Amino acid sequence: MPEDPDDPTKQGTGFTRRGFIATIGTGAVAAATVAHATPGDAAPAAEIPEGAELVRVTLNINGRSHRLLVEPRWSLLFVLRERLGLTATKLGCERGECGTCTVLVDDKPRYSCMMLAVESEGKTIVTLEGLMRGEDLGPVQRAFWEEDAFQCGYCTPGQIMAVEGLLRANPSPTLDEVRTGVSGNLCRCGAYAHIFKAGLRAAELKKQEGGRS
Numbered sequence: 001m002p003e004d005p006d007d008p009t010k011q012g013t014g015f016t017r018r019g020f021i022a023t024i025g026t027g028a029v030a031a032a033t034v035a036h037a038t039p040g041d042a043a044p045a046a047e048i049p050e051g052a053e054l055v056r057v058t059l060n061i062n063g064r065s066h067r068l069l070v071e072p073r074w075s076l077l078f079v080l081r082e083r084l085g086l087t088a089t090k091l092g093c094e095r096g097e098c099g100t101c102t103v104l105v106d107d108k109p110r111y112s113c114m115m116l117a118v119e120s121e122g123k124t125i126v127t128l129e130g131l132m133r134g135e136d137l138g139p140v141q142r143a144f145w146e147e148d149a150f151q152c153g154y155c156t157p158g159q160i161m162a163v164e165g166l167l168r169a170n171p172s173p174t175l176d177e178v179r180t181g182v183s184g185n186l187c188r189c190g191a192y193a194h195i196f197k198a199g200l201r202a203a204e205l206k207k208q209e210g211g212r213s
Contacts, residue, residue, distance in 0.1 A: 057121045061086070062130030070117045077101045077112035080127060088128035088157050099185030102158035102165075103127050109165035109184070128157040131164060131213060138213055140164045143202035144195075151189035159185050163199045164213060167206055175200065 054069040061084065070079055077094070080086045080103070089112055092100030096114040103112045104126040131138035137145065140163050150156040159182055166173055166181030173181065178199035187195065206212065 055118055057118055059117065059120055059125060060123065061125045062127060068117070072116065072118050074117050075113050076103070076115045076117050076120050076125070079117040080112060086127050086129055090154060090157055092155075092158075097186070098155070099158045099162065099182075100155050102161040102185060104161055104165050104168075107165065107168045109162045111184075126161075126164075128160060131160070138164075139205035139209060140167070140198075140202040140213075143198045143205055147194050147198040147201055149191055149194040149198035151187075151191050155185060155187045155189075159187065159195055163195075163202055166199065167203055168213070171206060171211060172203060173199065 052071050055072055057068055057070055059066045059068065059079070061080070066084060068079065068083060070083070074083075075094075077089060077091060080089050081091065089103055090100045091113070092098040094101075094113045096111045099111065101112045102109050104110070105115065105120065105123050107124070107126075128141075131141055140160050143163075144150060144156060144160055149159070162182045162185050163178070166178065170177060170181075175196060178196050181199065182192075182195060
């Protein structure tokens with residue numbers, strides 16, 4: 001039976017398969033929409049190879065400042081998930097094709113698998129967790145729930161972040177502009193019609209709330 005990379009019984013014993021792949025790579029909700037991780041002050045354990053070069057960075061994520069020691073090759077995606085426990089950002093293709101790992105960087109959607117943590121310093125980063133208001137969903141998350149804009153839900157965090165980025169740049173998009181805004185995000189379940197409706201509904205909800213995210 002293949003090893004489960006998320007099996008808690010395997011944690012603390014070295015690399016998980018996911019962590020290993022992310023570390024050696026070149027750049028290294030229903031469920032997803034309501035995903036809300038509250039990271040603790042301590043970063044999750046991640047083994048650092050002996051002799052690895054570490055760089056100190058300070059990352060501004062969801063309005064909080066995080067000081068970290070990272071390897072220069074670590075992707076922003078790896079640091080978000082494995083070092084900070086912000087697991088609403090999903091790991092997909094890890095080569096900038098599926099959009100599952102989309103976050104906002106200075107209000108613009110970016111693939112976090114294609115961005116190094118060290119180049120993220122000095123920028124404002126927002127993940128899906130950052131759209132929550134305590135335990136309440138933000139308007140884009142709520143729109144996805146209202147319009148049933150997901151099936152398996154795995155791509156949903158990236159889809160939500162793409163729509164959030166679109167609405168920050170264009171508060172009143174047309175249907176075609178919503179389609180273009182999420183064109184970099186793949187949905188294997190084919191829920192695109194509902195995703196497009198959710199984008200338009202999210203624009204309405206934001207207007208009702210004065211444009212707040």
